[in-house]
Each structure stands twice: as structure tokens, then as C-alpha cells.
Amino acid sequence: MIGPVLPSAGALRPLGVDEVRLTDGFWAERVSRNAAATLPHCLHWIERTGWLRNFRLATAGGLDAGRQGREFSDSEIYKLAEAMAWETARSGTGVAGLDGIAEAVLAAQHADGYLNTRFGQPGQRPRYSDLEWGHELYCYGHLIQAGVAALRAGTAEAVGIAAIRVADHVSAEFGVDGRTGICGHPEIEPALVELYRVTGERRYLDQARLFVERRGRGSLADIALGRVYYQDDLPVRGRTVFAGHAVRELYLAAGAVDVAVETGDDKLLAAVIRQWERTVAARTYLTGGMGSRYDGESFGEDFELPPDGAYAETCAAVASVMLCWRLLLATGEGRFADLAERTLYNVVATSTALSGRAFFYANTLHQRVPGTLPDPDAPSPYPVGSVRAPWREVSCCPTNISRLLASLGGYVATTDDRGVQLHQFVGAEIRTGAVGLTVRTDYPWRGAVAVRVTEPGDGPWRLALRVPSWAGAATLVTPDGVRQVPAGGYAEVERHWRAGDEVCLELPMQARWTVPDPRIDAVRGSVAVERGPLVYCAESVEQAPVLSLDSVTVDPATTPVERPMPGLGPDAVGLDVPASVAVAPESEWPYGRAPVGERQPVGLALLPYHLRANRGPASMRVWLPTEPTGDAGAGR
Amino acid sequence: MIGPVLPSAGALRPLGVDEVRLTDGFWAERVSRNAAATLPHCLHWIERTGWLRNFRLATAGGLDAGRQGREFSDSEIYKLAEAMAWETARSGTGVAGLDGIAEAVLAAQHADGYLNTRFGQPGQRPRYSDLEWGHELYCYGHLIQAGVAALRAGTAEAVGIAAIRVADHVSAEFGVDGRTGICGHPEIEPALVELYRVTGERRYLDQARLFVERRGRGSLADIALGRVYYQDDLPVRGRTVFAGHAVRELYLAAGAVDVAVETGDDKLLAAVIRQWERTVAARTYLTGGMGSRYDGESFGEDFELPPDGAYAETCAAVASVMLCWRLLLATGEGRFADLAERTLYNVVATSTALSGRAFFYANTLHQRVPGTLPDPDAPSPYPVGSVRAPWREVSCCPTNISRLLASLGGYVATTDDRGVQLHQFVGAEIRTGAVGLTVRTDYPWRGAVAVRVTEPGDGPWRLALRVPSWAGAATLVTPDGVRQVPAGGYAEVERHWRAGDEVCLELPMQARWTVPDPRIDAVRGSVAVERGPLVYCAESVEQAPVLSLDSVTVDPATTPVERPMPGLGPDAVGLDVPASVAVAPESEWPYGRAPVGERQPVGLALLPYHLRANRGPASMRVWLPTEPTGDAGAGR
Structure with missing residues (x-):
């Protein structure tokens, strides 16, 4: 199976991008545009900015003078490679540029597995000399996730090799007998667990658990934003709500769920769920956006949700969808799919222009002044703007969106011992085991979701369709009749299915x-x-x-x-x-009488x-x- | 006359700290506490942090290894020296520590007048190699203001010498035939004009005008916060409202007013007044605080005034009072004194603890969580906190408050050809020319302000008392009877005064x-x-x-x-x-029904x-x- 998150335990088993084929409608259009427009767009910009060239310079030993980009620019190359690998698996055809990236990455890797274009070469600062801001382990995380995608998709072998070598390097360097540090930016944690799921190498899981457990003990420097910025103020188990830099926090929580699931650590899982619950109840925008402060790109206090100050970073939305999916798989509870849906339609879909070639980094809920169009030919220095920019000096979002869209089929449906669950409503053909389904819908514009059984499988099984919490009540039309279903759960039909049987969920679409x-x-x-x-x-x-x-x-x-x-x-x-x-x-002073x-x-x-x-x-x-x-x- | 702002033209002439002696009440207590507690407190911390020692290391040639503090730490020494010089003038007695600071500063100055402990020595970056963030000219500005205070107060001669040498150096280095750059942080502009007022050296005024005119033409790098951060997006004359980093903007505006007044540039003055008007109408907190964004410590858009996100930096309040005073002197309009009053009582008075030994950097209008007490023995790394901190790694505010309080008598009253104007209500003895006045009041707790003429002067003259705009209508009791006066202007009595004549302004104090x-x-x-x-x-x-x-x-x-x-x-x-x-x-999701x-x-x-x-x-x-x-x- 080919998918971004394949746990060995949990309430639900995900279907992969090879099992859920998006055929038409809202998301299929965006996934196609991602392949046709966004991937070539990103490839263009990582060359134009010199960020990919950094790897070639590293290989040639000429990095010090010519390196371009911020300290985390390597990660953009890896996220794009990941997106290209998922796209290869999804479409069944090769993606231009992936092999070149893979070769450049592997060629730049040091003999001992170390890999970063910003540190460790003559004229550069030493390896791991700035764990707070250096982003070395963060970049590894994205390399490893790209490696997982490549290994599962059976493409870009060099990326898989580089990922395993870097994971081995990290396990030796930062293991129980090695350095005791952590990275200022969590991300490697879920990556290492997923590589464990691919390879079965237990030490990757152990290393991820070590990183999760080490965090929150003040090993990173105190800074103007506080240690909460990188979640080094309180241990993961001791946190009660998400706080600090939103992307950092959400990647960390995703990694903690992965560790909890693979090690059977129910207390750790419960801790993350409690944090998620309070965050959703008090620190989340109506759009699903997370992170209400420009300052530190961070969560605010409870109920600190200014619409005009909303940061609601695109990457935080991607991370939130990743986290929701893990929690859904672990628990089977629809509330996690509810937030994923809200976030997909109102942040992920918002960030990218209809052209597929310009992006929001921050997603405000109130734009006071129209602003101006950014220069289409230069990376924008600004994370915030009233109009999407084609690229930014900090350009984390385009490749992050791209890897999510390329693997989106992997976030739609699951199975368990009783049947098949449909969590997101997309036009799709689904095939798992002996069962085949076709989903037809004009969602989110219209409320009907029709599921036709094309291959009935053996014996009775249960088809479950999520009823979004926003819907109040929905109507389910079964092959036999009509049934009301409650809000916020799953509408279920269990029967001996026949080919051609159809179920239709009708959701109330009045504004x-x-x-x-x-x-x-x-x-x-x-x-x-x-x-x-x-x-x-x-x-x-x-x-x-x-x-x-x-x-x-x-x-x-x-x-x-x-x-x-x-x-x-x-x-x-x-x-x-x-x-x-x-x-x-107009008045001279805006306070006084109404x-x-x-x-x-x-x-x-x-x-x-x-x-x-x-x-x-x-x-x-x-x-x-x-x-x-x-x-x-x-x-x- | 001894005062911080002594223009050669304008509607009103300020009375100096030698002419207005604060005797008792709200501000006299704070001015005394500043002398008794805050000045020694600041002296303690500039030694403890090593920021003063940097000058001694510079003199000894050992700076590279041992320098402490941020790139602008030199300015704290200068602001403290300025405060001490004003305190010397105010109290008539020497202030402990001033001579030591003065000697250390002068000894560290290069032969050509250059002076900065962060640049220009072996192992350091070259002079003026980072105008965006280096703060060299900003630090000069504070040195020159300290020099002005020392020269006018007749104390700490070495500071005056260093200031003149640095102003000569800047005039040569950045003059019409020199470097065309500007500093990332305005501040030198008002300083150079004031030194011109002390010395009569026209080239200081010319240099200030050059710096004002050069700004806003994009000579500084574009950054994530935009060039608006350091007001390099639009020329001063082309701006319509204050924007960007609040302290930078307000110092720049103060300097622009000084240049306009000394050069008779009415258009420049009018431009700043227009910017001030719109800023007060749409970008100012109820407290008078300015700067509504943590991000870039900056003004927001019109009506973007979140109480919980209020930055309202203490130093911006100090700068706003400085600007209001200049505009009041230039125009004679009470609205500038109104905002100064609001800012003094609700930001300047707020920033300092009753002990005089702890300070707010940001002044929020909504504290959601109680927070925790900062470490009393270490500089706080955080600009924001729910409780005042004794010192911070960026500790611009304590010395800024201190220099304002030590010179506060210079912000109270003025004269013109017709008489005396009282702008702020403080217990005081005032003497100007042949006129003597005593002010008695329990303001701001009670609304009565009694002014007794102790020396009547010659011929008739007019006594004007500001009626704050918040007051609606006030009552003025003259030596002859009772009179209503209008809101928002000045209540005036013109007569041949006799010793013992008393006027009483009664302001309505219901909440x-x-x-x-x-x-x-x-x-x-x-x-x-x-x-x-x-x-x-x-x-x-x-x-x-x-x-x-x-x-x-x-x-x-x-x-x-x-x-x-x-x-x-x-x-x-x-x-x-x-x-x-x-x-x-409690609900799981905070949006839905009321x-x-x-x-x-x-x-x-x-x-x-x-x-x-x-x-x-x-x-x-x-x-x-x-x-x-x-x-x-x-x-x-």
C-alpha cells in the first residue's frame, strides 16, 4: 500500500493513494493542478533561487561563498521531492525533475550520513553548533519523509538511500549514547516513525521517542519569544494545550501520536488528544486555521483569536491535517475528520491561487486595506500580504501544500474489520481488497454524496459515511429506504452488498x-x-x-x-x-460617545x-x- | 535656560527645568523616586550587564572577546547620562556615577570622533557596514542628547565634548560630500538639531535635515517587515500617517518638526501635523499608547487597535510626549498637550512600578492570564510580560523614562509675548522673568488647580490654563468672579496682577x-x-x-x-x-449558536x-x- 501514514495499530487502517483514485470535483481539480502547475512552478523556483544548486556546490566543495537561501532551504528540495514521489505513485507516471533532485541530494551527503548545505563545510559553522536555529534535524525530517514516499512509491531510489543513511547517522549521533540535544524545529519525529514503519528498523522509532521525551526540559536557549516558541518549556506529556510556534507544535504532536501508537503508549496519546481538544475549543479560527499571533507565528492564549491579526499559517494547516489524520486512525472518531475537512476547505484550499502558481503564507480573516500585487519575478520577502505571492524568501508553504495534495487520496477513506469508512467527500474510485466503490458528489457546492458499490466483496460489511458536525442532521438514503442519522458521527449501512447498490448521504446546504x-x-x-x-x-x-x-x-x-x-x-x-x-x-479622537x-x-x-x-x-x-x-x- | 527642547522659533517658548520646580503631588513624587531609586537602579544594571564595561574594554583594545549586550546597548549608557545631567540641573546637586560614565565614554572615542563598542575594532565588523541594524547613528543620537543635557546643565563636561566630536564626525562622514546612508533607527535627527540650538553650529542642523530628507527613498534593505519598519518606504513629506516601528517613527517625526521649525519649513511641519492627526484619530490607544503590533513593534492599520495585542511600547510613549511638546511649542495648540497628558498618566506612569525599580516594556490593555513574576536577578529576555521586570536584555525603557522624568519640569509651562501658559497640572513653583507663580493641586485625583501669583511682573499679562478635551466644560474662578470656559482650549485671564492673586480651574471629575x-x-x-x-x-x-x-x-x-x-x-x-x-x-467548538x-x-x-x-x-x-x-x- 502506498500512503503517507501507515500505522501498525489503531482503530482504522488507512487506504492508500493506490486505493483511492480521485476522479473529479473540487479536490480532483486541485490535485491535477498541483501536478500540472504547482510542481513545475516549485521546480522552477528552487533552481532560480539557487537552493537546489547548493547541493551541487556542496558536492563540488564550493559551498561557503555561493550558498543561497535561508538556513532551512534544503527542506524545500526535500518537500518537493516528496510531493513528486507521491505524484508518481498517484498518476503512475514519472514526474520531471525528481531524478535530478534525487541525484543532487545523494551526491551531497557526507560519508557518515550527515547532510546539510549550511553547516559543516570549510568556512561554515560546525555541525550541530546551533540546534536552536540551525534546522539540521528539521531538514532531515523532510528528507526522511521524502525517502518514505520514494520507497513506498518505488521511485527516486537515491532519495530513499539518502534518507536511510541520514536516519542511521541521527540514530548514532543523537541516540542514548550520543548528543542529548533536540532540534529547534520539530519535524524529524513523525518522519523517523514512518521510516520505521517502512523498514522495520526499531532504532528509528526509539530515536523518535527519545526526541519526543527530551523536549520540554529547557535544553534549548531561552529567547525573547520564550522556550514555549519551540515547545521546550514543558514536556509533551505535561502540556495541556498547544502553544508556541504553531507548525513546530503540530509536527511535534503528530510525531508524539506516531510514537504513542507504535509503542502502545496510551497515556501519551491521551495527552495529545487533551491538548487538541482544548486547542480546538479555544485556540482555533473558524477556518480551522491555527496560530493567532504574527509574533513567533504562534498560538495565542485561549480565545485570543483576532481576525485581522490571524496568522493561520498555511503550513500549520497542513500540519493540522496530518495530525487530525493520525488521531482519526488511532481513535476512529469523526471529530478529527471534521477539523481536517474544515481546514482543507478553508485554509489549504485558500492558500493556493486558482492558477496553482501563487500562495498565501498567512491566512488572515480580515484584510483591512487592499494592499498591492507582489513582484511576480522575485521572491517576496514578506510572509504576510493581501494577495498571494509566487514565491517567498521563506517559502515553506508551496511545497508543503504540494506534498499534501499529491498524497490527498491517502487522507480520504479507511477500513476496519467491519467495513469501509468514508471521511472526506470526493469524487473517487475506491478499491480495497475485494470491495470496489464509486463516489459521486458535487460537494462542497451541493450536499448529495452518492456511493455506489461496484464490487461487493464477500459477506456482509458496513459502509460508514461521516456526518459532519456542522450538518446538524443529515439524511441517508439506503438501497432499502430512508433513515435519519445523528449529527457528528457516522451514518452506517451494514448488509450483503450487491454490485450496483447505491447509498446517498444528503447534507443540508442552506447557509x-x-x-x-x-x-x-x-x-x-x-x-x-x-x-x-x-x-x-x-x-x-x-x-x-x-x-x-x-x-x-x-x-x-x-x-x-x-x-x-x-x-x-x-x-x-x-x-x-x-x-x-x-x-x-470623522472625529479627531475615536473614543467618547457612540x-x-x-x-x-x-x-x-x-x-x-x-x-x-x-x-x-x-x-x-x-x-x-x-x-x-x-x-x-x-x-x- | 535649561531644558530639553529650546527652539529658536515657534508659537510658545518653553520654560526650563530651572524655571519650573515640581514641589509636590503625582509627578513630584515620581520625579523624586526617579532620582532616589531609578537612577541608582539603572547604574547598577549597566555595570552588572557589562554594557558600561564595553567602553572600558574599547579603550583598552580588548573588545572583541568580551563585549556584552545587544548592538544598541551603548545607547543605554547615554540615556542614563542624559537623565543624570537633567537630574543634576533639577536638583542642583551632583548625581553619583555620572562622572565615571562621562570619562569612560570620552576615553573610548576614536581620534576621528567615531564611537561605538560594537563595530570598527579588530575582530569586529567595519564601521557603518550594517546601517539597517547596526544602530551606530542611533547611539550617536542618544550621546548627543546626553551632551546637550550636560552642556546646558553645566555638568559632565566629557559628555559634551564627546557629543560635539561625534556630531563633527557625522557631519563630515555623512554630509553632502560623504556617505549617503541613513540609520535603520531614527534618533540622531532631533539630537543634531538640539546640538545646533546649543552651539549655533549650522552644519548640525544641515545634517539633521539631510537625514530627514534622505529617508523614505529605499536606501535601506527590504526586509520581512517591509521598509516601512524603518520609515524608508516613503519620504517624510509624503507620509500621511505614522507607520512602521513606533519608536523609530516618533523620533523621526520629532526630528522633522525640529528641522521644520529651525528652517522655517512650514510644509514639513504641516506634513507631520497631518500624520499626527490621522494617527491620533485612528491608530492610538485610549491610554495614548502607540504601536498596536508586537510584530515589528509597529503601528497597525487604521483602527487596528487590539487591546490584548497592544504593544504600546513605553519608549514610544516617551517619544510621543517629546513629539507632542515640539508640536505644542510650534503651534500653541492645546490638543498636543492633551495627548501628552493622556500619555503621561496612562503609559509613562504605568511603565514604572511604585518601587521605581521595575518596568513594563509593552503596555497591554488586556492581560488574559496572570503570568508569573520575572527573575529579579537576571535581565528578562522578554519584551512582554504580565508583571514589570527589573531589567531586560533589550532594556531601552527604564533609561528613557528616567531621562523624561528628570526633565519633566521642562514639559509643563510656556510663555509668549502675552503671558504664561500652564499645560500640565502639577504642584510647582514657576518663575519666568519678573513673574512668579505657585501651582497647588491634587490632580489627577481631584479636579481643582489653584494658581497663585507670587510675583506679578510688570504691566498686564495673560495667564492661560489648559482645559483638557476630556473635561467637556470646566469652571474658572478668577480673582474677580466666576466664568465658564469652553472645552478643549485654554481658560485665560488677562489683567494687571498683584501678588497673592489666585485663579482656580475646576475640572469635572465624575467617572x-x-x-x-x-x-x-x-x-x-x-x-x-x-x-x-x-x-x-x-x-x-x-x-x-x-x-x-x-x-x-x-x-x-x-x-x-x-x-x-x-x-x-x-x-x-x-x-x-x-x-x-x-x-x-463549555463547548468543543467555539462557533455556532450564541x-x-x-x-x-x-x-x-x-x-x-x-x-x-x-x-x-x-x-x-x-x-x-x-x-x-x-x-x-x-x-x-
């Missing part, structure tokens, strides 16, 4: 107003609109000239009206809601959040203020 | 509810309480156990009740307001914001949510 918990101070007095799994937003470019997003209010007693948005896709659904605007008189401004009725056009910023710079908001209740003040 | 502009999204649905010039807040340590600041709401139709707070000062006024709390049922929680009435205790965090770690909020209007949602 809904969403009210935030009153403890989320930053959106008090505001509401959002959702429809199906999609969060909606208002963009300035679509509004009447009179309508400023700074002064618009809505009334959640009204009903949004659907409309097509042909410019953003044949099936895309927009929404219109009644609203009003007021022009408050302003009295006459309100004027207008129509407010909403679009799916993930389609924002495809029509040039625009202001935007997800949270819409409700009518103010008038002058609250008793005096100035 | 008031303050409503924010609806465009400030982050505090929608909330109100604040102010009394006189003071902003109030709620602190968890003062509340009933049932009361969580996360779930409290208030009703602005109620009336706050005053109460004494003897633990925080004999005159301190606290406020009690009726409130209610609700415990919302929660229905039963509300319970409680009393909420408020204290002046500047007195917060003097009783250990506590959660705190300035903006208080009003009663929610119930379930706004039509469905989940």
Missing part, C-alpha cells in the same frame, strides 16, 4: 449564521456566514461603491440568498445578504473564503458586525 | 463611560471607564472569586462609585461598578490603569463588554 463564543473578544458583536463546510467572506471588489467593509452591519435574522459565481468556477456558490452601512462623522450615523440599506455579496483574492487586491472580512444597539454611553 | 469608534473592531460591544485624565481597568486580584474577567459584562447606564485605595497611595481613587458574570457551558448562560450580578472593582500590576500577577482588562443582546443567530 447559516455563526455566532462566536463571547470569550473571543476580537469578534464580539459579529457573526459569520457558513454554508456546508465552507466559511464565507465579503470582499471589497464585489460590493457597491457605497459599501465600505469598515462600516457595514448585517442582521442575522435575515436569510442569505444563493447565486452563481461563474467567474470563480462553474459550480461556485455565492451568497447575498441584506446589510446596511453608516458613515460615521457616534450617531444614519444607516443606509445595501446588499452585501459574500463569496467562499477560499476563493478570496483571486480578483486582485481587496479588503475582506469574514466576521460581519451586527447592528449596534445605539448609544451605550451615559456620558462622555 | 465617565467611554464608547469606542465602531471601526475599532477589537473592542466592539465594549466600553471603558475614565475619570479625569486617567483610564481605569479591572484587575483579577481585586475581584470576588466568582468574578472572571473573561465573562464579566457591565451596563453603561449605571454610575461608578468612588472609593479610596489606600494600598496604592493616600489619594488614589478606585471605582466600583455594578456588573454581571455568566458561566457559559450560548445561553445565566447571569449573576456582582460588583466590579476598577483601579487606575497606571497602578495595575503592583499587587502581583493578575489578569486585567480596560475594555469591558456590555450585556450581550441575546441569541443573535438564526441557526447553527
Whole structure:
């Protein structure tokens, strides 16, 4: 089986990218565009920036003078190699550029397995001299994940060889008798466990467990952002909620789940689940985005979720999907697939332009000023922008999205001893053992998901379809009749199946107003609109000239009206809601009495959040203020 | 005359620290504590951290190995020297440690005037090789300001000599025929103009003007924060609002005003005033704090003023007071003194603990979690904390506060051809020319300000007392009778004065509810309480156990009740307001229907914001949510 996460234990067994073939619809289009546009785009940029050339310079011994890129640029090459390997497995055809990358990487590896273009050569700093910021083990993690993909896909042999050599090097260098350090950026932990799953080499699992257990004991330097930045403030088992740099935390949690599953460490698994629960209840954006602070790209405190300050990094969303999938496999609980769905549709799908060639790094929920288009011919120095950039000096997100999309078939469905579970609704052909299924759906635009059994397998088995928690109640049409199913679980049909049997899940797709918990101070007095799994937003470019997003209010007693948005896709659904605007008189000081401004009725056009910023710079908001209740003040 | 800002032109002429003697009350206590506690505290820490020793090492040629501190640590020595020089002038007695600092500084200066302990010596990077981050010219600015203070106070001659030598060096090195660069951190601009005012050397003014005009033309590198971070994105004349790093921007604006005033450049002055107006209308906290982003310690967009993300750096408040004073002197308009008052009482007074030995760097308006006490024996690596720290690795604020407090008498009163203007209400004895005045007041606790004429001078003249814009209307009791005066201007009495004549300004001191502009999204649905010039807040340590600041709401139709707070000062006024709390049922996901929680009435205790965090770690909020209007949602 070919898939990114293949645990040896757990409630559910994943189906691989060779078992779930995406055929059409929302994600199939994005997966195809990833192959056709994003992979060549990334290959172009890692050459253009010199980041791949660094490996050739390292091989030739000429690195000191000519090295390009930040300290973690090696990882971009590895993430792209991983994406290309999954794409090879998915499509069954070779991907241009992968062999060249594989050869360059292996050629640059030192005889003892060490591999990094930033450290350890004449004129460079010594190996492992800056564990806080050097990212050497972080880069290894991505190399090893690329190696896992290559080994499972049966391609790019050199990447697999380099990954095993680097894992052996790390196990010797950082093992129980070696250096006691950890990397400032977790990532190697899940990678080592997965390589153990491929190779059966127990020492990779042991090393991953060592790294998980060593963290949180203050071995890294204290810094202005605090040790919480790299999760070195508290041991993983002692944490109660995700904190610090969001990508670091989520990769670490994914690795901790992997270690827990493979070692039968139920307490460690339970600790991560508790952290996840509180994080989802108090530190997650409506979009599923995680990390509310620009400062340190980090989680905030509970209920610190400013829409305009939302960082919600694309890579944190990728990491969150990785974590959710591991937790789903371990527990079988649909809530993990719920968050994965929300994150996929509202952050992962948002980050990439419809062209497949420009990307958001941070995913704000409120864009106050339209901003400007970035230079299309130079890497943007900025992580934040109102419009997607083709590449950045810190360009972690494009390759991360790319590797997720190329392996997305591996995040859709599972089996257990009772049958097959469908967690994400995608047009697909699924084949596992003697069972074959076809999924047809226009989700997320329409609510019907039809599953037809093409090969019935032997004996009775149970087909389970997730009912998203947003759905309230859904309707399941079985081959025999109609049945209500509860919210937030799985709708199940167990029977002796025949070829041609069809089950249809119908999800309620009317738009809904969403009210935030009153403890989320930053959106008090505001509401959002959702429809199906999609969060909606208002963009300035679509509004009447009179309508400023700074002064618009809505009334959640009204009903949004659907409309097509042909410019953003044949099936895309927009929404219109009644609203009003007021022009408050300008004042010299913005505090005092409540302003009295006459309100004027207008129509407010909403679009799916993930389609924002495809029509040039625009202001935007997800949270819409409700009518103010008038002058609250008793005096100035 | 001895004062920090002595322009040769402008609407008003400042009175110096030798003309305004603070006698008693709010600021006199803080100025005394600055001398008794803060100056020795800072002297202790610049020795303990090795930052002063760097100068001795430079003199001995041993810097490379032993240098301590960040790239701008030299400036702390200069700011402390400046504070000590002003304190010498104010108190008329020498300040321990100043001579030692002065000698160490002068001894480390190169023969050509260059002076920096971080660059230019064997093993260090070359001079001016990192204008973006090196802070060499920034440090010069502080040295020159210390020199100005020393020259005017007639003390620490070596500092004055070093300052002139460094100004000569800069004028040669960066003049019209020299390097065309600017410093990543503005600060030298106002310093050079003030040295011109002391010495009459025109080339210092020319150099300041050159630096102001050169900025904003992209000569500094683009960075992740954008060139706006160091105001190199747009020329000063082309800016419409303050942006980027707040301290940098405000020092630059102060320097631009100085250049404009000395060169008669009304357009430049008008440009800065326009920027100030929009910044005050849209980018300033209720406290007067400026800089709403942790990220880059910077101004946000218009109305981006999150209370929990408020950076509102102490040094930005110092810089804002410096700028307001310059604008007041140039224009004579009370609005600049209004903002200075707000900033002095609610940021400058907040930053320092009642002990005078611990400081806030950032001044949040919402502390979500109580946090922990910092290590009293080590510099804190963190700029942000819930409790004041004795010192920080970046410790710009203590010495900045100290130099402002030591020269505070120079920010109180002015004269013009018609008389005397009192801008800040402090217990004081004022003497200018043949006129003597005594000011008695318990401000800001009580609203009466009594001014007695002790020496009447010759002929008729006008006494003007500022009526703060927060006051609405005030009452002025003249020697002859009673008169109403308008809000936001100056209450004036013109007459032939006799010794013993007394004027009393009575300001309305009932507490008031303050409503924010609806465009400030982050505090929608909330109100604040102010009394006189003071902003109030709620602190968890003062509340009933049932009361969580996360779930409290208030009703602005109620009336706050005053109460004494003897633990925080004999005159301190606290406020009690009726409130209610609700415990919302915990939910797994914080978005959906509005929660229905039963509300319970409680009393909420408020204290002046500047007195917060003097009783250990506590959660705190300035903006208080009003009663929610119930379930706004039509469905989940």
C-alpha cells in the first residue's frame, strides 16, 4: 500500500493513494493542478533561487561563498521531492525533475550520513553548533519523509538511500549514547516513525521517542519569544494545550501520536488528544486555521483569536491535517475528520491561487486595506500580504501544500474489520481488497454524496459515511429506504452488498449564521456566514461603491440568498445578504460617545473564503458586525 | 535656560527645568523616586550587564572577546547620562556615577570622533557596514542628547565634548560630500538639531535635515517587515500617517518638526501635523499608547487597535510626549498637550512600578492570564510580560523614562509675548522673568488647580490654563468672579496682577463611560471607564472569586462609585461598578449558536490603569463588554 501514514495499530487502517483514485470535483481539480502547475512552478523556483544548486556546490566543495537561501532551504528540495514521489505513485507516471533532485541530494551527503548545505563545510559553522536555529534535524525530517514516499512509491531510489543513511547517522549521533540535544524545529519525529514503519528498523522509532521525551526540559536557549516558541518549556506529556510556534507544535504532536501508537503508549496519546481538544475549543479560527499571533507565528492564549491579526499559517494547516489524520486512525472518531475537512476547505484550499502558481503564507480573516500585487519575478520577502505571492524568501508553504495534495487520496477513506469508512467527500474510485466503490458528489457546492458499490466483496460489511458536525442532521438514503442519522458521527449501512447498490448521504446546504463564543473578544458583536463546510467572506471588489467593509452591519435574522459565481468556477456558490452601512462623522479622537450615523440599506455579496483574492487586491472580512444597539454611553 | 527642547522659533517658548520646580503631588513624587531609586537602579544594571564595561574594554583594545549586550546597548549608557545631567540641573546637586560614565565614554572615542563598542575594532565588523541594524547613528543620537543635557546643565563636561566630536564626525562622514546612508533607527535627527540650538553650529542642523530628507527613498534593505519598519518606504513629506516601528517613527517625526521649525519649513511641519492627526484619530490607544503590533513593534492599520495585542511600547510613549511638546511649542495648540497628558498618566506612569525599580516594556490593555513574576536577578529576555521586570536584555525603557522624568519640569509651562501658559497640572513653583507663580493641586485625583501669583511682573499679562478635551466644560474662578470656559482650549485671564492673586480651574471629575469608534473592531460591544485624565481597568486580584474577567459584562447606564485605595497611595481613587458574570457551558467548538448562560450580578472593582500590576500577577482588562443582546443567530 502506498500512503503517507501507515500505522501498525489503531482503530482504522488507512487506504492508500493506490486505493483511492480521485476522479473529479473540487479536490480532483486541485490535485491535477498541483501536478500540472504547482510542481513545475516549485521546480522552477528552487533552481532560480539557487537552493537546489547548493547541493551541487556542496558536492563540488564550493559551498561557503555561493550558498543561497535561508538556513532551512534544503527542506524545500526535500518537500518537493516528496510531493513528486507521491505524484508518481498517484498518476503512475514519472514526474520531471525528481531524478535530478534525487541525484543532487545523494551526491551531497557526507560519508557518515550527515547532510546539510549550511553547516559543516570549510568556512561554515560546525555541525550541530546551533540546534536552536540551525534546522539540521528539521531538514532531515523532510528528507526522511521524502525517502518514505520514494520507497513506498518505488521511485527516486537515491532519495530513499539518502534518507536511510541520514536516519542511521541521527540514530548514532543523537541516540542514548550520543548528543542529548533536540532540534529547534520539530519535524524529524513523525518522519523517523514512518521510516520505521517502512523498514522495520526499531532504532528509528526509539530515536523518535527519545526526541519526543527530551523536549520540554529547557535544553534549548531561552529567547525573547520564550522556550514555549519551540515547545521546550514543558514536556509533551505535561502540556495541556498547544502553544508556541504553531507548525513546530503540530509536527511535534503528530510525531508524539506516531510514537504513542507504535509503542502502545496510551497515556501519551491521551495527552495529545487533551491538548487538541482544548486547542480546538479555544485556540482555533473558524477556518480551522491555527496560530493567532504574527509574533513567533504562534498560538495565542485561549480565545485570543483576532481576525485581522490571524496568522493561520498555511503550513500549520497542513500540519493540522496530518495530525487530525493520525488521531482519526488511532481513535476512529469523526471529530478529527471534521477539523481536517474544515481546514482543507478553508485554509489549504485558500492558500493556493486558482492558477496553482501563487500562495498565501498567512491566512488572515480580515484584510483591512487592499494592499498591492507582489513582484511576480522575485521572491517576496514578506510572509504576510493581501494577495498571494509566487514565491517567498521563506517559502515553506508551496511545497508543503504540494506534498499534501499529491498524497490527498491517502487522507480520504479507511477500513476496519467491519467495513469501509468514508471521511472526506470526493469524487473517487475506491478499491480495497475485494470491495470496489464509486463516489459521486458535487460537494462542497451541493450536499448529495452518492456511493455506489461496484464490487461487493464477500459477506456482509458496513459502509460508514461521516456526518459532519456542522450538518446538524443529515439524511441517508439506503438501497432499502430512508433513515435519519445523528449529527457528528457516522451514518452506517451494514448488509450483503450487491454490485450496483447505491447509498446517498444528503447534507443540508442552506447557509447559516455563526455566532462566536463571547470569550473571543476580537469578534464580539459579529457573526459569520457558513454554508456546508465552507466559511464565507465579503470582499471589497464585489460590493457597491457605497459599501465600505469598515462600516457595514448585517442582521442575522435575515436569510442569505444563493447565486452563481461563474467567474470563480462553474459550480461556485455565492451568497447575498441584506446589510446596511453608516458613515460615521470623522472625529479627531475615536473614543467618547457612540457616534450617531444614519444607516443606509445595501446588499452585501459574500463569496467562499477560499476563493478570496483571486480578483486582485481587496479588503475582506469574514466576521460581519451586527447592528449596534445605539448609544451605550451615559456620558462622555 | 535649561531644558530639553529650546527652539529658536515657534508659537510658545518653553520654560526650563530651572524655571519650573515640581514641589509636590503625582509627578513630584515620581520625579523624586526617579532620582532616589531609578537612577541608582539603572547604574547598577549597566555595570552588572557589562554594557558600561564595553567602553572600558574599547579603550583598552580588548573588545572583541568580551563585549556584552545587544548592538544598541551603548545607547543605554547615554540615556542614563542624559537623565543624570537633567537630574543634576533639577536638583542642583551632583548625581553619583555620572562622572565615571562621562570619562569612560570620552576615553573610548576614536581620534576621528567615531564611537561605538560594537563595530570598527579588530575582530569586529567595519564601521557603518550594517546601517539597517547596526544602530551606530542611533547611539550617536542618544550621546548627543546626553551632551546637550550636560552642556546646558553645566555638568559632565566629557559628555559634551564627546557629543560635539561625534556630531563633527557625522557631519563630515555623512554630509553632502560623504556617505549617503541613513540609520535603520531614527534618533540622531532631533539630537543634531538640539546640538545646533546649543552651539549655533549650522552644519548640525544641515545634517539633521539631510537625514530627514534622505529617508523614505529605499536606501535601506527590504526586509520581512517591509521598509516601512524603518520609515524608508516613503519620504517624510509624503507620509500621511505614522507607520512602521513606533519608536523609530516618533523620533523621526520629532526630528522633522525640529528641522521644520529651525528652517522655517512650514510644509514639513504641516506634513507631520497631518500624520499626527490621522494617527491620533485612528491608530492610538485610549491610554495614548502607540504601536498596536508586537510584530515589528509597529503601528497597525487604521483602527487596528487590539487591546490584548497592544504593544504600546513605553519608549514610544516617551517619544510621543517629546513629539507632542515640539508640536505644542510650534503651534500653541492645546490638543498636543492633551495627548501628552493622556500619555503621561496612562503609559509613562504605568511603565514604572511604585518601587521605581521595575518596568513594563509593552503596555497591554488586556492581560488574559496572570503570568508569573520575572527573575529579579537576571535581565528578562522578554519584551512582554504580565508583571514589570527589573531589567531586560533589550532594556531601552527604564533609561528613557528616567531621562523624561528628570526633565519633566521642562514639559509643563510656556510663555509668549502675552503671558504664561500652564499645560500640565502639577504642584510647582514657576518663575519666568519678573513673574512668579505657585501651582497647588491634587490632580489627577481631584479636579481643582489653584494658581497663585507670587510675583506679578510688570504691566498686564495673560495667564492661560489648559482645559483638557476630556473635561467637556470646566469652571474658572478668577480673582474677580466666576466664568465658564469652553472645552478643549485654554481658560485665560488677562489683567494687571498683584501678588497673592489666585485663579482656580475646576475640572469635572465624575467617572465617565467611554464608547469606542465602531471601526475599532477589537473592542466592539465594549466600553471603558475614565475619570479625569486617567483610564481605569479591572484587575483579577481585586475581584470576588466568582468574578472572571473573561465573562464579566457591565451596563453603561449605571454610575461608578468612588472609593479610596489606600494600598496604592493616600489619594488614589478606585471605582466600583455594578456588573454581571455568566458561566457559559463549555463547548468543543467555539462557533455556532450564541450560548445561553445565566447571569449573576456582582460588583466590579476598577483601579487606575497606571497602578495595575503592583499587587502581583493578575489578569486585567480596560475594555469591558456590555450585556450581550441575546441569541443573535438564526441557526447553527
